[in-house]
Amino acid sequence: MRKDKQKVLDEVWDDDRVKSFLGKTAPRQSAAPLPGDEDFYVLRHAYQSMRPGDFERFLRFYVEQGRDVCVKDGQGRTLADVIASHSKAGPFIELLNAH
Numbered sequence: 001m002r003k004d005k006q007k008v009l010d011e012v013w014d015d016d017r018v019k020s021f022l023g024k025t026a027p028r029q030s031a032a033p034l035p036g037d038e039d040f041y042v043l044r045h046a047y048q049s050m051r052p053g054d055f056e057r058f059l060r061f062y063v064e065q066g067r068d069v070c071v072k073d074g075q076g077r078t079l080a081d082v083i084a085s086h087s088k089a090g091p092f093i094e095l096l097n098a099h
Contacts (some may be wrong), residue, residue, distance in 0.1 A: 013054040052091040
């Protein structure tokens with residue numbers, strides 16, 4: 001974290017803020033995106049940005065939109081596969097598996 005940035009604790013994530021992640025778009029590269037790229041990007045970005053409780057609410061909204069939590073990245077991996085080695089990923093993987 002940069003020295004000029006203050007750490008924010010107990011930040012409030014209301015439903016509108018959680019839902020705003022559903023509209024995130026992946027940065028465009030020169031190649032055409034693969035099917036599912038956008039959904040995988042949204043899912044990964046939410047994981048990287050949220051605490052487990054907020055991510056749980058996000059997943060509910062994500063699934064309500066008809067999106068698949070088992071969407072795969074360009075290498076054929078689900079988000080659970082990608083984050084399996086992360087030390088704090090356990091609660092997130094449980095949430096993904098529950099959906």
